[in-house]
Amino acid sequence: MKENYEIFESEMNELFENKSYKKMRELIEDTPEADTAEYLQTLETKNALLVVKLMPKDLAADVFSYIEPDYQEQLVGIASDEEIKKLIEELATDDAVDMLEEMPANLVQKVLRNANANTRAEINKFLNYHEDSVGSIMTSEYTSLKSGMTVGEAIEYIRKVSYHKETVYNCYVLGERRKLIGVLELSDILGCRDDEELIENLMETNVIKVETHDDREEAVRLTQKYDLFALPVVDSENRIVGIVTVDDVVDVIEEEATRDIEQMAAIVPTETPYLKTSTFSHVKARIPWLFVLMLAGMLNGVILGKYEVAISALPLLVTFMPMLTGTGGNSGSQTTATVIRAMTLDEISLRDSFRVMWKEIRVALIIGVTFGALNFARIYFFTDDPDRVMMGLVLGLAMIFTILMAKTLGAFLPLLAKRIKLDPAVVASPMITTIVDVVSLTFYFNLAMVLLGHRI
Amino acid sequence: MKENYEIFESEMNELFENKSYKKMRELIEDTPEADTAEYLQTLETKNALLVVKLMPKDLAADVFSYIEPDYQEQLVGIASDEEIKKLIEELATDDAVDMLEEMPANLVQKVLRNANANTRAEINKFLNYHEDSVGSIMTSEYTSLKSGMTVGEAIEYIRKVSYHKETVYNCYVLGERRKLIGVLELSDILGCRDDEELIENLMETNVIKVETHDDREEAVRLTQKYDLFALPVVDSENRIVGIVTVDDVVDVIEEEATRDIEQMAAIVPTETPYLKTSTFSHVKARIPWLFVLMLAGMLNGVILGKYEVAISALPLLVTFMPMLTGTGGNSGSQTTATVIRAMTLDEISLRDSFRVMWKEIRVALIIGVTFGALNFARIYFFTDDPDRVMMGLVLGLAMIFTILMAKTLGAFLPLLAKRIKLDPAVVASPMITTIVDVVSLTFYFNLAMVLLGHRI
Numbered sequence: 001m002k003e004n005y006e007i008f009e010s011e012m013n014e015l016f017e018n019k020s021y022k023k024m025r026e027l028i029e030d031t032p033e034a035d036t037a038e039y040l041q042t043l044e045t046k047n048a049l050l051v052v053k054l055m056p057k058d059l060a061a062d063v064f065s066y067i068e069p070d071y072q073e074q075l076v077g078i079a080s081d082e083e084i085k086k087l088i089e090e091l092a093t094d095d096a097v098d099m100l101e102e103m104p105a106n107l108v109q110k111v112l113r114n115a116n117a118n119t120r121a122e123i124n125k126f127l128n129y130h131e132d133s134v135g136s137i138m139t140s141e142y143t144s145l146k147s148g149m150t151v152g153e154a155i156e157y158i159r160k161v162s163y164h165k166e167t168v169y170n171c172y173v174l175g176e177r178r179k180l181i182g183v184l185e186l187s188d189i190l191g192c193r194d195d196e197e198l199i200e201n202l203m204e205t206n207v208i209k210v211e212t213h214d215d216r217e218e219a220v221r222l223t224q225k226y227d228l229f230a231l232p233v234v235d236s237e238n239r240i241v242g243i244v245t246v247d248d249v250v251d252v253i254e255e256e257a258t259r260d261i262e263q264m265a266a267i268v269p270t271e272t273p274y275l276k277t278s279t280f281s282h283v284k285a286r287i288p289w290l291f292v293l294m295l296a297g298m299l300n301g302v303i304l305g306k307y308e309v310a311i312s313a314l315p316l317l318v319t320f321m322p323m324l325t326g327t328g329g330n331s332g333s334q335t336t337a338t339v340i341r342a343m344t345l346d347e348i349s350l351r352d353s354f355r356v357m358w359k360e361i362r363v364a365l366i367i368g369v370t371f372g373a374l375n376f377a378r379i380y381f382f383t384d385d386p387d388r389v390m391m392g393l394v395l396g397l398a399m400i401f402t403i404l405m406a407k408t409l410g411a412f413l414p415l416l417a418k419r420i421k422l423d424p425a426v427v428a429s430p431m432i433t434t435i436v437d438v439v440s441l442t443f444y445f446n447l448a449m450v451l452l453g454h455r456i
Numbered sequence: 457m458k459e460n461y462e463i464f465e466s467e468m469n470e471l472f473e474n475k476s477y478k479k480m481r482e483l484i485e486d487t488p489e490a491d492t493a494e495y496l497q498t499l500e501t502k503n504a505l506l507v508v509k510l511m512p513k514d515l516a517a518d519v520f521s522y523i524e525p526d527y528q529e530q531l532v533g534i535a536s537d538e539e540i541k542k543l544i545e546e547l548a549t550d551d552a553v554d555m556l557e558e559m560p561a562n563l564v565q566k567v568l569r570n571a572n573a574n575t576r577a578e579i580n581k582f583l584n585y586h587e588d589s590v591g592s593i594m595t596s597e598y599t600s601l602k603s604g605m606t607v608g609e610a611i612e613y614i615r616k617v618s619y620h621k622e623t624v625y626n627c628y629v630l631g632e633r634r635k636l637i638g639v640l641e642l643s644d645i646l647g648c649r650d651d652e653e654l655i656e657n658l659m660e661t662n663v664i665k666v667e668t669h670d671d672r673e674e675a676v677r678l679t680q681k682y683d684l685f686a687l688p689v690v691d692s693e694n695r696i697v698g699i700v701t702v703d704d705v706v707d708v709i710e711e712e713a714t715r716d717i718e719q720m721a722a723i724v725p726t727e728t729p730y731l732k733t734s735t736f737s738h739v740k741a742r743i744p745w746l747f748v749l750m751l752a753g754m755l756n757g758v759i760l761g762k763y764e765v766a767i768s769a770l771p772l773l774v775t776f777m778p779m780l781t782g783t784g785g786n787s788g789s790q791t792t793a794t795v796i797r798a799m800t801l802d803e804i805s806l807r808d809s810f811r812v813m814w815k816e817i818r819v820a821l822i823i824g825v826t827f828g829a830l831n832f833a834r835i836y837f838f839t840d841d842p843d844r845v846m847m848g849l850v851l852g853l854a855m856i857f858t859i860l861m862a863k864t865l866g867a868f869l870p871l872l873a874k875r876i877k878l879d880p881a882v883v884a885s886p887m888i889t890t891i892v893d894v895v896s897l898t899f900y901f902n903l904a905m906v907l908l909g910h911r912i
Contacts (some may be wrong), residue, residue, distance in 0.1 A: 004662070030662055034681045159646045168643050169625045169685075186642070187624050190615045206460070206486050224710075226490045227703040229625075229685060246702050247683040250709065254680075257713035258797055264720060265793030266786050274798035275808060279818045286790050287823055293786050294827065297779030304778070308771040315764040318774050322760070322781065322893055323753030329785075330722050330749050330886055334742050337721030341714055342730035355731060362735045367743055371750065430786055437778055 005035050012039055016047070025054045033059070037066035045074045053083070061090030069102035070276060076107050085114040094139035094248065097126040134219050135212035137252060138233045138242035143168045145199055147175055147182070152195030158186065167245060170230040173203045178239045180232055183207050209234050212241060216252050221346055223249045260344060263423070264337060266293060266430040289430060296434040303438060307445040313456045316385070317448055320395050321441070327371065328402040328440045329433035335360050335410030336432055340424050343414065353415045357408065364407035371403060372396040390451045398447060402440040409435060461491050468495055472503070481510045489515070493522035501530045509539070517546030525558035526732060532563050541570040550595035550704065553582040590675050591668040593708060594689045594698035599624045601655055603631055603638070608651030614642065623701060626686040629659045634695040636688055639663050665690050668697060672708050677802055679705045716800060719879070720793060722749060722886040745886060752890040759894060763901040769912045772841070773904055776851050777897070783827065784858040784896045785889035791816055791866030792888055796880050799870065809871050813864065820863035827859060828852040846907045854903060858896040865891060 008031055015024045028036050028051075040048040040063070052060050052075070064072065064087060076084065076099075088096060088111055100108050100123065112120050122140060129135025143161065145154050158168050171189065173182035182203030192202060209232045210219050223231055223246060231249075233242045259269045266289035270277060277285075304311070311318055339356060342348045348356055376396035380388055410432050414424035449456060464487055471480045484492050484507075496504040496519070508516050508531070520528065520543060532540065532555075544552060544567055556564050556579065568576050578596060585591025599617065601610050614624050627645065629638035638659030648658055665688045666675050679687055679702055687705075689698045715725045722745035726733060733741075760767070767774055795812060798804045804812055832852035836844055866888050870880035905912060 030660070032662065032664060032682050034683070155646075159649070168646070190611075190624070193615070204486075206488065208488060224703075224706060226488050229702070246685070246706070247680075250680060250702070250706060253706065253709055253713075254801065257709075257717075258801070261713075261717060261720065261793050261797050264717065265789045267790050267794065273801070273803040274794065275804060275811060275815075279815055279822070282794075282815065282819045283822050286787075286819065287826070290783060290786055290790070290823065290827075294779055294783050297782040300778035300782075301775035304775040305772075308775075311771040311774050312768050315767040316761075318767050318777075319757035319760040319764075321774075321777070322756035322897075323750055325778065326753040326756075326890070326893070327746060327750050330746055331742075333721045333886075334723050334746070337717050338723065338730065338738075341717050345710065345714070345729070347729040348731060352731060359731075359735055359738065363738045363742065366735070366739050367746065370743070371746075430789075434782070437782070441778075 005038065008035055009039055009042070016051075021054055024051065028055055028063075029059065033062045034066045036063045041067060041071050045071075045078055049075060049079060049083070057086045058090050061087055061092075061095075065091060065095035065098075068273075068276070069099065070272075072099050073103050073107060076103070076111060081110075081114050084111055088115045089119060092139050092141055093122055093126060093242075094137065096123055097136070100127060101131075129212060132216055133212065134210045134214045134216050134233055134244060135242075137216050137219065137248045138212070138244050139248075140242045142172060142230070142232070142240070142243040143170070144172045144174050144178075144240065147173050147198075147200040147203075149199045150195060151189055151192045151197045151199065151202070154189050154199050155195075158189075167230055167243070170228075170232075170243070172232050172240055172243075173199055174240060180207060180209065180234055180238055180240045181205065183232065207232065210244070211236065216244075217256065219244045220249050220252050220256070256344065260340060264333075264340070264430075266290065293430050293434055296438075300434075300437050300441060303442055304445075307449075310445060310448060310456045314448070314452065316391070317394075317445070321444075324395070324398055324402060324440060324444060325437045327399065328406045328436040331364070331367070331403045332406035332410040332432040332436050335363075335407045336414055339411050339414045343418060343424055350415065350419055353419075356415065357411050360407045360411040361404070364404045365400075367407075368400040368403035372400040375399050387452060387455065394444070394448050394451050398440065398444040401443050402436065405439055406432070406436045461494065464491055465495055465498070472507075477510055480507065484511055484519075485515065489518045490522045492519045497523060497527050501527075501534055505531060505535060505539070513542045514546050517543055517548075517551075521547060521551035521554075524729075524732070525555065526728075528555050529559050529563060532559070532567060537566075537570050540567055544571045545575060548595050548597055549578055549582060549698075550593065552579055553592075556583060557587075585668060588672055589668065590666045590670045590672050590689055590700060591698075593672055593675065593704045594668070594700050595704075596698045598628060598686070598688070598696070598699040599626070600628045600630050600634075600696065603629050603654075603656040603659075605655045606651060607645055607648045607653045607655065607658070610645050610655050611651075614645075623686050623699070626684075626688075626699070628688050628696055628699075629655060630696060636663060636665065636690055636694055636696045637661065639688065663688065666700070667692065672700075673712065675700045676705050676708050676712070712800060716796060720789075720796070720886075722746065749886050749890055752894075756890075756893050756897060759898055760901075763905075766901060766904060766912045770904070770908065772847070773850075773901070777900075780851070780854055780858055780896060780900060781893045783855065784862045784892040787820070787823070787859045788862035788866040788888040788892050791819075791863045792870055795867050795870045799874060799880055806871065806875055809875075812867050812871065816863045816867040817860070820860045821856075823863075824856040824859035828856040831855050843908060843911065850900070850904050850907050854896065854900040857899050858892065861895055862888070862892045 008027070011027060012024060015027065040051060043051065052063070055063065067075070100111060112123065115123065126135065143158065145157065149157070154171070158171070169186045171184055171186060172180055173184065175181040182200065182205050184199070184203040188202050189199070208222055208226055208228070210222065212233055212235060219231055222228065223244070229246050231244045232240055233244060235241050262269045268285045268288055270281065270285050339348070373396065376392040379392035379395060383391070385391055413432060417424045464483070467483060468480060471483065496507060499507065508519070511519065523531070556567060568579065571579065582591065599614065601613065605613070610627070614627070625642045627640055627642060628636055629640065631637040638656065638661050640655070640659040644658050645655070664678055664682055664684070666678065668689055668691060675687055678684065679700070685702050687700045688696055689700060691697050718725045724741045724744055726737065726741050795804070829852065832848040835848035835851060839847070841847055869888060873880045
């Protein structure tokens with residue numbers, strides 16, 4: 001569809017130059033909101049604002065919700081109170097909250113001052129939810145039916161309100177005091193051929209739902225497990241307060257995967273897109289872990305310092321170091337990444353800890369013994385050092401030990417982190433690599449002192 | 457909802473023991489399909505099959521589509537031809553195809569032999585799509601309208617067919633020879649108050665769509681950009697052949713993220729869940745890269761071997777190695793992970809290559825100079841070696857060089873891989889770490905020979 005967007009962009013530019021505003025408006029009305037938003041961001045803000053004003057206000061709000069936060073901020077900065085008033089009343093609550101969460105306080109004030117009392121109260125409520133909670137991703141526009149309605153009445157009602165809801169495809173049936181008593185799909189209602197049938201006879205009473213303060217990952221899990229388009233959100237008294245729609249769930253999934261990847265790569269998680277992040281912010285996200293891991297590397301240096309005599313006498317020992325620590329680090333990373341990902345995808349839980357550890361130990365033994373034997377054979381057959389048996393044993397045994405330790409720790413630490421309610425990704429590969437380096441080098445040099453002591 | 461499932465499981469177990477089959481059937485009908493599927497997988501296959509037979513056949517097919525592939529295989533293995541016939545005719549095409557893709561050939565034959573000619577032809581067509589193509593994730597159950605229909609006729613038609621479609625919420629308007637000429641949402645139809653209005657006056661003619669052979673990532677990109685629930689799939693002549701629904705897009709997103717993470721961690725991507733993967737399969741997924749990287753580590757050993765004299769004379773040099781190569785490896789991983797993730801999320805494209813490289817170079821210079829200066833200062837102020845200035849310069853300069861090279865390569869290699877149409881994740885961190893090790897150690901020891909030559 002890239003081509004479609006490019007045609008649209010050049011047509012718009014031409015119309016804009018010729019000041020053909022009526023034609024621009026017609027073209028925008030035939031174009032997906034996301035494309036119009038992309039186009040606006042190629043313009044100077046004052047021109048973008050001019051184009052926004054051409055659109056009917058509901059369309060303008062839809063387009064606005066697709067614009068990147070920093071550009072939204074610039075637009076709000078130069079917009080008049082009147083323009084902001086129109087915008088904020090038309091934006092869906094979740095889109096308004098997304099926008100305000102990223103804005104500096106003075107602009108938040110400017111926006112809220114122009115919202116009417118209801119909207120303002122609603123937005124303030126949403127802004128108070130923790131950013132990892134279901135409340136932070138829900139929307140308050142949903143379709144509710146009363147249990148006493150018939151199929152015919154429900155269809156009539158939905159036809160009347162459908163333009164004001166984020167979705168009408170999942171309908172929530174409310175009992176007394178807005179309590180959620182059932183759910184049904186619009187297709188269930190339409191598919192019922194009897195207009196006099198009661199909604200409460202069609203609805204599903206076993207409702208899959210979340211509470212506002214639940215972790216948003218719970219909403220992700222349920223949406224995926226049950227293949228839902230929308231998930232109702234209730235308060236502690238089972239009164240419906242909003243819904244989470246699948247497009248917001250998709251965003252959470254992407255964010256969580258990015259966070260896992262960043263933590264695996266020793267980066268402090270950020271939320272802005274790559275090119276929108278300043279050089280200095282990139283530095284700030286990368287320097288902390290890099291510094292901690294450099295200090296840990298110094299610790300390795302201190303340990304090696306204790307073996308300076310051995311190194312001077314047998315520099316051959318040093319030549320095997322990169323291979324040994326490298327293989328250890330990679331073995332540990334493999335296990336940690338696998339275990340963390342399996343936890344994110346809910347494939348394993350803490351109950352499975354022993355099965356996971358046992359599996360990793362078996363995998364490590366198979367790989368360790370294979371690689372240990374290969375290294376022994378390589379030294380035995382391809383070097384002519386008089387101590388080649390002992391040298392081969394030192395390297396081979398160190399290899400087995402290193403892989404076994406790397407994979408055991410690589411599984412144990414993320415499980416432990418989860419158990420004590422830390423984010424498992426915090427103990428991801430870089431930290432494990434460092435621990436593995438320290439322990440394996442200590443083992444390697446001590447073994448060398450024992451088996452090759454006569455040379456040192 | 458875990459609690460709900462657990463109550464369901466214990467109730468079912470009790471009913472099963474008492475052989476209260478009628479009550480079981482009632483309970484299942486009130487339970488989400490995914491939960492029933494989870495329950496079946498706790499039973500022996502012959503008991504599970506017995507429970508399946510209690511359900512109406514459309515419900516049985518829905519439940520079946522939530523069962524894990526290996527358990528599906530066992531069930532099909534023991535099911536009679538008659539049972540398979542009922543199942544295969546009720547399964548949505550994409551679910552049937554998902555199941556058959558994982559099955560051994562003899563079971564595929566058993567299933568296809570029981571399908572009627574149309575179903576068989578349909579399934580065979582789908583089985584031929586490449587696993588990364590849109591065709592492999594589409595379903596052929598969609599709702600199509602004719603352009604001449606009125607709103608009233610469309611609603612009447614949808615109410616008639618809605619139970620047989622995966623979704624009725626996106627309606628596709630077909631012109632002559634099934635060509636896709638427009639799309640509209642069910643809410644657009646319901647929201648139109650004039651039953652005599654023509655569908656073609658309401659539909660959007662600027663259709664966002666994909667072709668069967670497009671990469672499935674294109675379907676992901678469009679679904680996310682335009683917040684779609686379903687995306688139409690057309691053949692090369694713009695005839696509609698199916699749709700991709702958002703729940704399948706979510707699965708693709710998870711799979712792609714898992715693949716990125718596995719490749720970053722030097723694992724050959726697998727598709728089975730952690731605990732369902734045998735120890736031997738885990739070994740098979742991990743040993744290839746570990747072996748290649750071990751060979752690369754040996755290369756490092758060969759390089760170090762050339763400096764044995766320097767190592768014997770100045771073992772202090774060795775103590776800085778882990779810190780230097782560790783920081784280099786981590787710097788490279790940070791950049792590679794960031795760049796690969798930004799490409800997956802479409803935040804950067806090849807057109808941005810120079811901007812990305814330039815940003816990484818600036819980030820690397822800031823971090824490199826900081827860390828270089830810190831290391832110089834540490835050696836200058838905290839050691840009393842007579843050559844501490846030269847020693848500090850060797851380490852400080854090597855640090856700057858290593859970080860700069862690691863981040864430059866870390867950005868360049870994934871961009872290059874994308875350019876020559878390799879998966880960028882293939883050149884992910886472990887490979888870059890190894891290259892960085894080799895180059896940085898060579899630089900470090902050569903610099904030491906120059907600046908500290910009198911000691912060696």
